[in-house]
Amino acid sequence: MFLRMIRGAFSRQIKKMLMIALTIALGASLATAMLNVMLDVGDKVNQELKTYGANIIVVPKSTSVLNNLYEVEDGSATAGSYLKESELGKIKTIFWAFNIVDYAPFIEAQVTLPDGSGAVMTGSWFNHHMELPTGETLDTGIQNLRTWWDITAGDWINEQRDASENEIMVGEALAKRLGITAGDTLALSSGHADKTLSVVGVFSAGGDEDEEIFAPLGIAQEFAGAEGFCSSIEVSALTTPDNELAEKAARLGPGSLSVSQYETWYCTAYVSSICFQIQEVITDSVASPVRQVAESEGSILEKTELLMVLITILSLIGSALGITNLVTASVMERSNEIGLLKAIGATDGRISALILSEIMITGIVGAVIGYFAGIGFAQIIGRTVFQSSIEMKLLVIPVVAVLVLAVTLAGSIPAIRMLLRLRPAEVLHGR
Amino acid sequence: MSLLELNNISKIYGDLKALDNVSLKVDTGEWVAIMGPSGSGKSTLMNIIGCMDKPTSGEVILDGKDIAKESAKNLTAIRRDKIGLIFQQFHLVNYLTAVENVMVSQYYHSIPDEKEALEALARVGLAERARHLPSQLSGGEQQRVCIARALINYPEIVLADEPTGNLDEANENIVLDIFKQLHREGTTLIVVTHDPEVGEVAQRTITLEHGKILRDAKNPGFE
Ligand SMILES: Nc1ncnc2c1ncn2[C@@H]1O[C@H](COP(=O)(O)OP(=O)(O)OP(=O)(O)O)[C@@H](O)[C@H]1O
Ligand SMILES: [Mg+2]
Numbered sequence: 001m002f003l004r005m006i007r008g009a010f011s012r013q014i015k016k017m018l019m020i021a022l023t024i025a026l027g028a029s030l031a032t033a034m035l036n037v038m039l040d041v042g043d044k045v046n047q048e049l050k051t052y053g054a055n056i057i058v059v060p061k062s063t064s065v066l067n068n069l070y071e072v073e074d075g076s077a078t079a080g081s082y083l084k085e086s087e088l089g090k091i092k093t094i095f096w097a098f099n100i101v102d103y104a105p106f107i108e109a110q111v112t113l114p115d116g117s118g119a120v121m122t123g124s125w126f127n128h129h130m131e132l133p134t135g136e137t138l139d140t141g142i143q144n145l146r147t148w149w150d151i152t153a154g155d156w157i158n159e160q161r162d163a164s165e166n167e168i169m170v171g172e173a174l175a176k177r178l179g180i181t182a183g184d185t186l187a188l189s190s191g192h193a194d195k196t197l198s199v200v201g202v203f204s205a206g207g208d209e210d211e212e213i214f215a216p217l218g219i220a221q222e223f224a225g226a227e228g229f230c231s232s233i234e235v236s237a238l239t240t241p242d243n244e245l246a247e248k249a250a251r252l253g254p255g256s257l258s259v260s261q262y263e264t265w266y267c268t269a270y271v272s273s274i275c276f277q278i279q280e281v282i283t284d285s286v287a288s289p290v291r292q293v294a295e296s297e298g299s300i301l302e303k304t305e306l307l308m309v310l311i312t313i314l315s316l317i318g319s320a321l322g323i324t325n326l327v328t329a330s331v332m333e334r335s336n337e338i339g340l341l342k343a344i345g346a347t348d349g350r351i352s353a354l355i356l357s358e359i360m361i362t363g364i365v366g367a368v369i370g371y372f373a374g375i376g377f378a379q380i381i382g383r384t385v386f387q388s389s390i391e392m393k394l395l396v397i398p399v400v401a402v403l404v405l406a407v408t409l410a411g412s413i414p415a416i417r418m419l420l421r422l423r424p425a426e427v428l429h430g431r
Numbered sequence: 432m433s434l435l436e437l438n439n440i441s442k443i444y445g446d447l448k449a450l451d452n453v454s455l456k457v458d459t460g461e462w463v464a465i466m467g468p469s470g471s472g473k474s475t476l477m478n479i480i481g482c483m484d485k486p487t488s489g490e491v492i493l494d495g496k497d498i499a500k501e502s503a504k505n506l507t508a509i510r511r512d513k514i515g516l517i518f519q520q521f522h523l524v525n526y527l528t529a530v531e532n533v534m535v536s537q538y539y540h541s542i543p544d545e546k547e548a549l550e551a552l553a554r555v556g557l558a559e560r561a562r563h564l565p566s567q568l569s570g571g572e573q574q575r576v577c578i579a580r581a582l583i584n585y586p587e588i589v590l591a592d593e594p595t596g597n598l599d600e601a602n603e604n605i606v607l608d609i610f611k612q613l614h615r616e617g618t619t620l621i622v623v624t625h626d627p628e629v630g631e632v633a634q635r636t637i638t639l640e641h642g643k644i645l646r647d648a649k650n651p652g653f654e
Binding site for chain 2: 001002004005008009011012013336337339340341342343344345346347348350423424425428429
């Protein structure tokens with residue numbers, strides 16, 4: 001009989017029940033989306049922040065000292081002090097190798113243009129393919145580290161093509177000055193080399209780099225007369241926000257830590273411990289955090305998560321209010337029926353159970369619809385905001401179920417209270 | 432001993448005395464009509480007898496027990512076990528079929544029994560229409576479903592507030608015939624009505640005015 005009554009109630013008020021289910025679905029979908037995104041977002045936000053550039057820069061010890069003492073510009077007083085290209089692979093062997101997302105070496109060469117004026121040629125990796133000692137492979141380079149570059153003509157240099165050895169990319173300002181674009185060739189010379197190279201792409205970087213020529217590492221090394229060397233390495237690493245321990249290590253050096261503190265510090269992905277580990281593998285190098293970015297990564301992540309928690313809470317409150325309205329209206333509309341049931345002997349408990357069962361069934365339907373819609377939302381958020389898909393976590397299902405239950409129950413409280421107060425004599429005799 | 436005994440019942444709303452010191456007795460098997468002008472307190476009286484309301488003062492003794500002081504929860508149980516209610520507006524559950532409407536009453540009383548519910552509908556001449564929704568039934572048919580529902584748990588008293596108020600002549604007669612049948616079977620009936628014809632067929636007529644009993648007389652025309 002209970003089932004018959006519930007079935008009857010549903011068939012009769014299917015529209016109203018659908019409205020309630022949709023309200024619940026809306027809340028549930030937002031909760032699902034936000035929770036999924038949040039659980040998956042650590043990596044996503046970090047990968048997104050990484051696009052602001054590297055957060056660690058590695059330079060030769062001599063350059064570092066000179067730069068720090070005299071604030072000398074790169075490339076002038078530092079000629080002759082280089083890092084070894086052959087050691088680059090070791091960066092992916094440090095303790096926190098897994099957290100190194102991208103990195104690329106840089107070398108600068110002063111070149112002479114056909115019109116006799118000078119320009120800076122920067123050599124680097126574009127989409128460099130590496131076979132790591134661990135057996136893994138890594139594709140890295142400035143295509144990942146300069147995501148803000150806008151390719152205005154042509155394309156990125158593809159190192160995987162043989163022809164790439166003679167290819168260059170030219171900054172937009174320089175290209176305009178020389179009147180060249182993708183597909184043209186450019187004859188360049190320096191004290192060490194003299195070559196005609198083909199321009200495959202023109203980029204807009206929105207800074208000094210717009211005046212530069214970017215070339216594969218090998219070409220720039222030839223022009224600089226420094227085969228097998230680079231002058232700096234930019235590293236993008238996922239880091240843990242600094243705490244007191246990390247600050248102490250950064251300020252006084254790892255030597256100031258006790259053995260156990262050192263262990264903890266070394267085995268935590270602080271930017272300072274990653275820098276320290278890079279220095280261990282690259283001879284005569286100094287790795288230092290690019291401060292602002294490294295610090296903000298952790299805190300932006302926390303803020304983003306906080307924002308999502310707030311959105312989730314607000315959306316749940318929103319649907320609780322919606323449910324309150326709809327359920328109360330539906331109970332009010334059915335006050336005759338409820339009064340009658342009371343008059344023929346139904347106790348408050350049994351009527352509440354009937355109404356709550358109806359709402360709960362509606363809630364479950366809404367939650368299921370909402371869950372699947374939420375998975376869709378999560379993917380949309382992933383695609384539009386983080387440019388990648390969001391991995392679904394099973395943990396979200398029970399959490400959403402509990403949230404929907406709580407919200408639906410909370411939303412039904414006023415209706416249930418009204419139902420309990422309702423006196424049959426007042427509704428049954430036409431008053 | 433009377434089945435129902437009211438002693439000095441008053442019901443006061445603010446400074447309005449809906450019932451003013453009413454006393455009356457109803458014996459088992461009696462058929463009583465309660466009449467009187469609008470606002471005279473008929474429904475108020477029925478609500479008190481039907482355990483849906485409590486008097487401001489006085490005693491309501493049903494089956495030897497004073498129910499005026501019972502808790503709301505006990506009143507629900509008494510109503511369920513002893514009272515059958517028939518309303519002017521029928522008050523059927525609109526998403527349940529005729530037979531299901533009867534079964535609801537069984538469900539809250541004990542356990543639903545579809546066969547018995549169908550027999551109850553057959554008794555009021557609705558065997559053919561048991562699977563229809565209230566919206567598919569005429570007013571008279573709906574009222575008969577309401578009567579079947581009121582009778583299904585063998586109540587000690589059947590209370591009807593304006594049972595024919597929404598019915599035409601023909602349906603009114605059908606309902607009155609059912610009441611006559613119930614009376615012959617020994618059911619105690621209390622019927623509130625405006626309609627002298629409905630009042631006359633009862634065994635006894637009580638007339639209320641301004642919350643007081645104006646007249647209480649056996650009907651000469653009865654049977
Ligand atoms: N809940 C209430 N609050 C205030 N006054 C009420 C309430 N219920 C009834 N009354 C008043 O009590 C008086 C008696 O009402 P009651 O419903 O018993 O009249 P009635 O005889 O059934 O009238 P009718 O024939 O129109 O149904 C009326 O004046 C009514 O306004
Ligand atoms: Mg009335």
